[in-house]
Amino acid sequence: MASTDKHYSVEERTPDYDDYMRLRQNAGLTPFSRAAAEIGLAGTVFAVVVVVDGQVIGMGRLIGDGGCFFQITDIAVQPDHQGRGLGKAIMTAIMEYVNTMLPKTAYVSLIADVPANKLYEQFGFRETAPRSVGMSYIVK
Secondary structure (H helix, E strand, O other): OOOOOEEEEEEEEOOOHHHHHHHHOOOOOOOOOOHHHHHHHOOOEEEEEEEOOOEEEEEEEEEEOOEEEEEEEEEEEEEHHHHHHHHHHHHHHHHHHOOOOOOOOEEEEEEEOOOOOOHHHOOOOOOOOOOOOOOOOOOO
16 A cells, blocks of 8 residues: 555555445546446456545546456546645556556556546556547447
């Protein structure tokens, strides 16, 4: 467990459903059904949570197929704790895992909301356009 300062700690574990949904909602991310979220959380390759005073106030996950393709997702920090370097601490922990545990040819991607793209650039992520463009589809 790595500390970001005397009050916050970064723990290597997947958030539980309640923390996951609360953080997604409070950070302005799209909600999921309970069934979908529980399946998704169970498929996590690696995750961290940020804890202060026993409460989870931040999270980040790495998902993927285990060998070729991975995606960093669910980077979220409770709004009243933002601006304290916690997103960077989450990414540092995930990237340490990426760089030490994944195969050397693994493709790691993410979808960046602006201005968070500036954070991800610090870890070596680059826009893929115009060579390729991120696309999405949401099941309705």
